[in-house]
Amino acid sequence: MSAFLETMIARAKADKQTIVLPEGNDERTLAAAEQILADDLADLIILGSPDQIAGAGYRLDGARIIDPLTSELRAPFAEELARLRAAKGMTVDEAMALMDNELYFGMMMVKMGEAGGLVSGACHSTGDVLRPALQILKTAPGASMVSSFFIMNVPDCDLGHAGTFLFSDCGLEVQPDADRLAQIALNAEKAWASLIDDADPVIAMLSHSSYGSAKNDDADKVVRATAKVKELAPDLAVDGELQLDAAIVPEIGAAKAPTSPVAGRANVLVFPDIDAGNIGYKLVQRLAKAEALGPILQGIAAPVNDLSRGCTAEDIVGVVAITAVQAQNK
Template identity: 55%
Template sequence: MSKLIEKVWAKAQADKKTIVLPEGEEERTLQACGKIMENGLANLILVGSEKAIREKAAGLGVSLEGVTVLDPETSDKTTVYANEFYELRKKKGMTLEKADKVVRDPLYFATMMVKLGHADGLVSGAIHTTGDLLRPGLQIVKTAPGISVVSSTFVMEVPNCQYGENGLLLFADCAVNPCPTAEELASIAISTAETAKTLCGMEPRVAMLSFSTMGSAQHDLVDKVKKATELAKEMRPDLDIDGELQLDAAIVKKVADLKAPDSKVAGKANVLVFPDLQAGNIGYKLVQRFAGAEAIGPICQGFAKPINDLSRGCSSDDIVNVVAITALQAQDASK
């Protein structure tokens, strides 16, 4: 277990939150459920057929003691959620009859739980795509105030590394937005800074990455990063955000002293905001493979309430850790 995950577990155990898992009948989810309850990381709600969930759990030798199991087909909450979903979407043509059908989908049912405060956060993705998760999240929970886009970050723990916070850095966006606008990049920067505070307890120093440093190159792509930097600074003047910066200028002091000597961020950035998804996804995988880094994530950010995605190739341990991370986000949201 990484040092960061150890800290995340300890914080989750100290202030237990209620996390809903809409993939309640999925094997890895049930195995994770047992580990989460054994370690006191969260209170859990499983959504799905109660009969199927309990039979599968018994077959796996997983105890569901203390776990709430809700079946949208029989729960008394279904009518409440259908009415609420209808109110949220009636201007989009939603009918009560259709709303009743929609909220019986475990993902929509679980998202309504988070919306109405019946759960503090949601984790899904072992058998659903990112799009499956984002759709109800954006329709029901929506984005946080002042944030225009949901994005993702990876917390990178790089062994024997002097950069960032002794090898701890956040990379964004590496999984959600293919080609963010300047406004969206600004929101991604702010969201990732908040994630750095919540999960890592660090003071974020945010570098807006480009192939140019402080005007060294002229291009529309550079202009987008410049505009994003300006917008982010205007939105959150309390945060240390700077750019545009090349990667070496962002993290290497000698290069920063030469290329951006007046920057508070250059040479010591611990949050790296990539200009697009291609760069971010390639960048985190390069560091993961070449430097032997542990990539924790992707962690969703920007929702009004905590919702997190899983890889469909995830292990039960991955689910445990993402639930703990979601619990921390819920702790922060309740402040």
């Protein structure tokens, strides 16, 4: 386990939060829940059939197990959802039908204060998780969009923050323009600051070009995004466009971008599009044996986090710890 994850778990335990796990029909979720409860990391609400969950054989003493199909919370949740979506024409009957969906029910638990955050995605797509989050919880104040990030912990690495990096966006925003790329960087800065309190964010806006070494529209997009971030947050340590090696390796940064305040010491890496981000995080995860925690959603008004459908029970424990820390910050 990385030092970062140990810190997240310690912080989660120090001020326990209630996290809802909608995927009570998933074995990995139940195995993770057993570990979370044994370690006293968070209070849990697990959604699903109590009989089926009990029959799976996991030790879940202390968890609150709720069946969305029979819960007495269905009616008040449906009424509130209909009110929230009234401008879109939603009726109470339509909202009641959505309470059959464990993700909508779980988001309403967060909205109504029954839980501080939600973790899902082991057997749902990112779109399935994001849709009810945006409809019910909406974006955070000051955020114009939702994006995602991974915390990457690279073993035996002295780059970044002792081997810890934030990669964004690797899972949600496909082809951001310059303005949206700037917002991803601003979201990433807030995410880093909320989770890591012993190092300031140092943000590199990545490209295949460093300081004009290539001239094309893709590189220019990153240049314009960097200028936008500096305009909106002039005190941030942010620079671009930078190639990956120039961003994180001190001697290469000094050679390729000697005047940069960021080159060679970046710990937050903002990728130009989802292709670069998704390929990049998976390369580091598989070849460098890095711990990859995410995708964590940023820009939603309450902590809601996605999981890769290839996640392990240990991955779920880590994301629950991060979600609990985010809930503390709220």
